[in-house]
Amino acid sequence: MTGINAARSFPGRQLLLLALGLSICSGCAYLGSSVMPFQIDALMSGLHQSASRAGMFGFFEIMAFAVFMMVLSRLKGRVSVVMTAFLGAGLAAISSLLTAAGPASSVWTWGCAILFGLGEAFLGRSYVCAASASKNPDRMYAISNGGGLIVLVAVIDAIPYATRSFGELGVFVGIAAIVALIAPFMVTLRHAPPLPTRQSTEKMRLTSGRAALLFIWVGSSLGSSMAWSFAERVGRAIHLSADYIVFLSTVGIVSSVLVSFVVGALAGSLRREIILPLTLVGTGVGGLLACSAWDSWSYTAGVIIYWNCSMLSYAWLLGSAAALDHTGRTGTFCGGMDRMGYALGAPLGGLIIDHSSFTMLGIAGCAACVVSIPFGLPVLLREIRQSEENAGQDAPLIEAC
Numbered sequence: 001m002t003g004i005n006a007a008r009s010f011p012g013r014q015l016l017l018l019a020l021g022l023s024i025c026s027g028c029a030y031l032g033s034s035v036m037p038f039q040i041d042a043l044m045s046g047l048h049q050s051a052s053r054a055g056m057f058g059f060f061e062i063m064a065f066a067v068f069m070m071v072l073s074r075l076k077g078r079v080s081v082v083m084t085a086f087l088g089a090g091l092a093a094i095s096s097l098l099t100a101a102g103p104a105s106s107v108w109t110w111g112c113a114i115l116f117g118l119g120e121a122f123l124g125r126s127y128v129c130a131a132s133a134s135k136n137p138d139r140m141y142a143i144s145n146g147g148g149l150i151v152l153v154a155v156i157d158a159i160p161y162a163t164r165s166f167g168e169l170g171v172f173v174g175i176a177a178i179v180a181l182i183a184p185f186m187v188t189l190r191h192a193p194p195l196p197t198r199q200s201t202e203k204m205r206l207t208s209g210r211a212a213l214l215f216i217w218v219g220s221s222l223g224s225s226m227a228w229s230f231a232e233r234v235g236r237a238i239h240l241s242a243d244y245i246v247f248l249s250t251v252g253i254v255s256s257v258l259v260s261f262v263v264g265a266l267a268g269s270l271r272r273e274i275i276l277p278l279t280l281v282g283t284g285v286g287g288l289l290a291c292s293a294w295d296s297w298s299y300t301a302g303v304i305i306y307w308n309c310s311m312l313s314y315a316w317l318l319g320s321a322a323a324l325d326h327t328g329r330t331g332t333f334c335g336g337m338d339r340m341g342y343a344l345g346a347p348l349g350g351l352i353i354d355h356s357s358f359t360m361l362g363i364a365g366c367a368a369c370v371v372s373i374p375f376g377l378p379v380l381l382r383e384i385r386q387s388e389e390n391a392g393q394d395a396p397l398i399e400a401c
Contacts, residue, residue, distance in 0.1 A: 018130070018191040019147065020147070021130070021186045021188035023143070024148075024182050025085050025127040025144075026145060026151070028088070029088070032116060035152075035155060038156075038171045041171075042171045047104040053106050056106070057110060063340070064114040065124070067117075067336065068121030069124050069125065069336030073125075073330070073336065074329070075329070081125075081129050082189045084122045084125055084126045085183075088125075089183035089186065090183075093183075094176075097172065099169070100169040100172035124332065128335055130189045130328070132318075133327075134192065138264075138272070138315065139265070141318045142315040143261060146264065149311070151182065154178070155175065162174025207383060209383025211379075212375075212377070213321060213380050214334050214337055216317070216376045216380065221338045221345070222345050223370075226346070227306070227349070230358065232245055234299065234358050238295065255304060255307065256307045256310075263275075263312060272319070272320065272384070275312070276317070279309045279312040280313050282312075286309055291361050292362045
């Protein structure tokens with residue numbers, strides 16, 4: 001069997017190997033967003049930078065990731081995902097070591113942040129393109145998102161040991177060491193099925209369905225960032241202990257990993273028109289509950305709902321991009337815009353808090369997550385159906401060739 005069906009059919013063992021590579025690639029690609037608070041604290045403590053100078057490190061890191069992801073979406077599908085994955089891992093490790101070993105100059109640290117963002121963008125491109133080409137992208141994204149969270153938790157847990165061993169800047173040494181240690185497993189990305197020549201060489205077009213997906217995705221990212229960036233402050237405001245807040249975040253991560261694996265296994269029987277809006281609304285509601293919490297129970301419910309729904313919605317947004325474009329370029333471009341929305345969420349949330357309240361922040365975040373659903377979702381689903389119908393019509397012709 002040849003053509004599209006052959007390209008997307010491979011044995012169970014190869015599926016597991018691909019899932020392993022995708023999980024590691026996913027975890028490394030989004031490492032900066034997760035460990036940024038530790039990086040900023042290290043710069044302030046180890047290099048004695050001011051809060052604003054250290055904060056700009058995080059800004060350049062995320063914005064570089066976003067911009068380079070959009071640039072890399074122009075790459076043709078024939079560029080090896082294994083090559084860009086290892087290139088990204090190498091850049092992430094080298095930039096972290098340069099930050100730890102270099103001077104305290106803002107220009108130096110910001111340059112390293114941009115280099116780290118470029119490495120993440122290469123990793124993100126490999127992750128999205130490899131998963132998009134699989135037979136069931138929704139399943140692969142759900143499983144690999146859960147696996148990526150395990151990588152992130154392992155890195156965060158290792159940071160205290162790295163700090164004790166290498167000093168205040170040990171977080172950067174630890175990141176470089178862990179990325180170098182697990183990067184070789186990304187060679188299993190070679191099990192991602194190849195794309196037909198026509199799909200891998202044609203230009204990416206911004207159709208109405210892709211524009212709708214972009215608006216839904218950026219709105220969800222903006223809203224979740226607005227609410228989640230200040231969730232810890234809300235917990236403290238209702239007199240929850242720091243230990244409980246950290247423990248609750250751990251529970252949220254662990255539960256979202258389990259849910260991602262379960263939903264990934266059931267992905268073939270889940271309908272996109274149900275699970276996508278449900279998880280988007282759940283992300284907004286979770287953020288609203290966390291920001292307007294009045295006691296520990298409401299705060300706990302908000303955090304758990306937020307973690308699980310945000311992870312699942314992200315998997316299905318990536319899966320929707322793959323349904324429109326199996327080359328992964330649409331998912332790569334939208335992933336870059338997603339990071340831009342996430343980077344803007346915190347400052348916008350801060351403005352709302354300065355002039356209003358945590359409750360208004362939760363309402364604004366929830367509104368951003370759901371406002372585009374009634375208008376954008378029908379357009380997106382209609383184009384996905386058309387894309388699937390066209391693929392079904394093209395398959396016999398390709399096989400005949």
